[in-house]
Amino acid sequence: MNEKFPLSKDIRLVFKHDPPGQWLPKLPPGCIKLSAGYPAPELTPSQELKEAVARLLDEEGDAPLQYIGSPRTPELKQYIRKRMAVRGMETAADELLVTAGACQAIDLIARILLDEEALVVIESPTYMEALEIFQNYTEQYLSIPIDENGLDTDRLEQVLLDRQRAGQALPRVLYTIPSFQNPTGTVMSLDRRKHLLRLAGDFDFLIIEDDAYGELAFEERPVPLKAMDADNRVIYVGSLSKVVAPGMRIGWVAGAEELITLLSWFKKDLGHPFGEATMAAFLEKTNFADRVDRLSGAYKEKSEAMTAALKKHFPESASWYTPDGGYFVWVHVPGIDAAALLQTALDAGVSYVPGKYFFLDEREGREFLRLSFSYVNETEIEEGIRLLGKVVSELK
Amino acid sequence: MNEKFPLSKDIRLVFKHDPPGQWLPKLPPGCIKLSAGYPAPELTPSQELKEAVARLLDEEGDAPLQYIGSPRTPELKQYIRKRMAVRGMETAADELLVTAGACQAIDLIARILLDEEALVVIESPTYMEALEIFQNYTEQYLSIPIDENGLDTDRLEQVLLDRQRAGQALPRVLYTIPSFQNPTGTVMSLDRRKHLLRLAGDFDFLIIEDDAYGELAFEERPVPLKAMDADNRVIYVGSLSKVVAPGMRIGWVAGAEELITLLSWFKKDLGHPFGEATMAAFLEKTNFADRVDRLSGAYKEKSEAMTAALKKHFPESASWYTPDGGYFVWVHVPGIDAAALLQTALDAGVSYVPGKYFFLDEREGREFLRLSFSYVNETEIEEGIRLLGKVVSELK
Structure with a gap:
């Protein structure tokens, strides 16, 4: 607390933990956002x-x-x-x-x-x-x-x-x-x-x-x-x-x-x-069951595009769970520090979330990255995974 | 906690105080709401x-x-x-x-x-x-x-x-x-x-x-x-x-x-x-200063209607602060238990908030009632205060 905040009592006493970290640096313009756990823009009912x-x-x-x-x-x-x-x-x-x-x-x-x-x-x-x-x-x-x-x-x-x-x-x-x-x-x-x-x-x-x-x-x-x-x-x-x-x-x-x-x-x-x-x-004007079926179908296609691209562009040593639903693919890249790699990936034009942010002990997440297929389209998925595969392979 | 909630630990331990009270009973249909601290419907920019x-x-x-x-x-x-x-x-x-x-x-x-x-x-x-x-x-x-x-x-x-x-x-x-x-x-x-x-x-x-x-x-x-x-x-x-x-x-x-x-x-x-x-x-499409002036003018008129009606219909012993702004008139009714009177007022077709809800020690609020002029129109104000004045006067 600096002199602008004069209360002499230590207000941080009331806290139980450190501030949440900023997960990602600011993404460069045009970056393919495999980090974004957002719904697909084209499926958002504006x-x-x-x-x-x-x-x-x-x-x-x-x-x-x-x-x-x-x-x-x-x-x-x-x-x-x-x-x-x-x-x-x-x-x-x-x-x-x-x-x-x-x-x-x-x-x-x-x-x-x-x-x-x-x-x-x-x-x-x-x-x-x-x-x-x-x-x-x-x-x-x-x-x-x-x-x-x-x-x-x-x-x-x-x-x-x-x-x-x-x-x-x-x-x-x-x-x-x-x-x-x-x-x-x-x-x-x-x-x-x-x-x-x-x-x-x-x-x-x-x-x-x-x-x-x-x-x-x-x-x-x-x-x-x-x-x-x-x-x-x-x-x-x-x-x-x-x-x-x-x-x-x-x-x-x-x-x-x-x-x-x-x-x-x-x-x-x-x-x-x-x-x-x-x-x-x-x-009241939405057939919710139909909507959910349509979304599930669209995300299934995106998910398949992403796992196909991973097979094509990632080194053989990488592995992942094939999703049966949801928004995410969780990728293991043995020997690679996913957090350290992030800036290189951003410079190449693709983002992801380093695994460490999902663990109480960050060291456990070192070799993992979370990819989202939800927000991006299939062209971006193919291109994003290609760019990321290149960054990962070059480091191997 | 009854048998439907099986956790044996006393989860209420985490609480610091009793549940908030329900201020008001359900208002009867057609009741004039001098209790509602809401903006005027006609001034709400739907x-x-x-x-x-x-x-x-x-x-x-x-x-x-x-x-x-x-x-x-x-x-x-x-x-x-x-x-x-x-x-x-x-x-x-x-x-x-x-x-x-x-x-x-x-x-x-x-x-x-x-x-x-x-x-x-x-x-x-x-x-x-x-x-x-x-x-x-x-x-x-x-x-x-x-x-x-x-x-x-x-x-x-x-x-x-x-x-x-x-x-x-x-x-x-x-x-x-x-x-x-x-x-x-x-x-x-x-x-x-x-x-x-x-x-x-x-x-x-x-x-x-x-x-x-x-x-x-x-x-x-x-x-x-x-x-x-x-x-x-x-x-x-x-x-x-x-x-x-x-x-x-x-x-x-x-x-x-x-x-x-x-x-x-x-x-x-x-x-x-x-x-x-x-x-x-x-x-971005609103002249905020104009809007605030318009609202203030409208609430001033409502406020004046309410204090005029209070003078006309309330016993001489009652007193209040004449508002210079805002939504409320705070009325002192000596010798009257405002909370006990509420049901009679509701039966007569008018609501208010008993003073006790605004004090840490509820006894201090016994002889007070909070009236809002914001949500009601001038006809309702006159009629509401007339009904309430009758209820108060009959009790004296």
Whole structure:
């Protein structure tokens, strides 16, 4: 704190962790953005949303612009509940809270469930924004590896048993993205899902299921943990960011009524009525199942273009999980420091996210890179992977 | 927690306070809402916002619907900075953060500045939503009374001196709404503003200045504390809720660069790009000074209608501060329990907010009621006050 900020008390005392890092330097103009985990521009319903706003405001006047008031706000909740029911998750109205994106949902959950004594299980690697949110509340983590079948639940069980025997604290919460995980693109197998739910009961922890990508399956959609959750141990976090538009900031959380009530106290005026009413107006004219099928088909093609290009342009030593859905390909480049390579790649005209940002211990991510096929078109994918393959090969 | 929520740990441990109360019962249909602190429906720019969205999406396509991307998002910040400059507050770009309404600003500030050891000075009465946010972080308050000239800074000084002499903790933060306060409608005098700034320096605390109503002056606009803040002790919270539309959820916080940087780490993905870009598109076609003048004129007329009706229909023993701006009239009804009277008033067809909700010690608010003239039209004001006057008089 310099002299411009005169408070003599150390305000950083209130902090629990260091500032989040800037992931990427400024991208040069024309750079092919394999780093961007954004939806495809051509699949973003700009015109439909424009029409939805016009209809909303013509029909309702000032109502959606007040703090509360649009009759469409409760309808949004109904659309989401119906869609959850299609996917095997029946929730009562009091078991669901609409939030300003999945991040607000995770943030509210963390406020309610976490304090300095809380131990949190995370996947390794995991979605770093969730981790940064958790780090506002606790410094205690168990990091359990992911493989091609998702979270390694045998390893988790072993760790929990060891801690139990040693009289160490057991986790309060586990955070997972079981379907088309960010960053690995992997899907937790059905057996592991069942195993994880058993462990949650045996060791008495809650599961935060982040299902942001669960709709975007190239073939069959995985069964959400929440759909198998007989004991109400799963707090389900959903999002329309990946299937409609992230800038609309519409997410939700579904769980036990008592928990949802607690979360709603903290949410209070932190929602955004106009965005919620607009989304409801959009959804009432949208065949959501058709939309999701169209998106899944388009992302499948992009994904195939990317893995084909990787085969063509990357050295033989590189490997990756072939995605069955979602936005990402997670690539292992043995012997290469992905973070150190980034500037060279940017200079060549292509970006990615170095693996280190997805690990609690950054060293584990050294030889990995996260590529997104979602935002770029097939020409950019081929060219981007060609450029990146060249940079990687030249370093070998 | 019942059996539906099986976690054996007491998750309420993480809480710092009881759930916020439900202020009002469900209002009967046709009820005249003197309780609603909402902008006037007829002054809400629905059609202008519809046009702004159409222009935004036609010109920018998917950009405002992504996480970041609209070139208008930084422009919104420039509009706000320009408007602050007009009011005597020069801020650098790094000294201002746009938030999802003033509540998010207050919430972010509380996260950064408050913990269980923090002592907070509040006005008595004060804006209860801010108090509820602070109560997520600390239970320690000094409650200093308001009179017709705003916060009683002599009283504050005396309390601080007494604490200093007694070796008691001094406050870290003071929260004030110096202009057209919610709920009292009062304005802190210039002398008291200067006195307060001196006290902040002498006793080393920060001031959160909530200026949500500051634009809406019926005559001259008061000088914000921030405009006299040579030592950067004031954290200024602004909002477009009262002058454009609360459902858009656009607020901001301006303060020392170091503080704004800290706040931005916590805000992260909790903004809403589409709302911000829409607001920028709206403002670029709006003469903001004209808009504010028009609103102030309209609210002045409503305010005068309300005080005239109060004179006509309320018993002689009732008294109130005549508002010079803002949305509210704060009425004292000696000998009457305003909370107990509410159901009778609702049955008669008129609502208000009982005073108790604005005090830390609810008993202090027993004989007060907050009336809003903002949302209702002049016919409703006359009729609402007539009905309420009848209810009050019958009880005398």
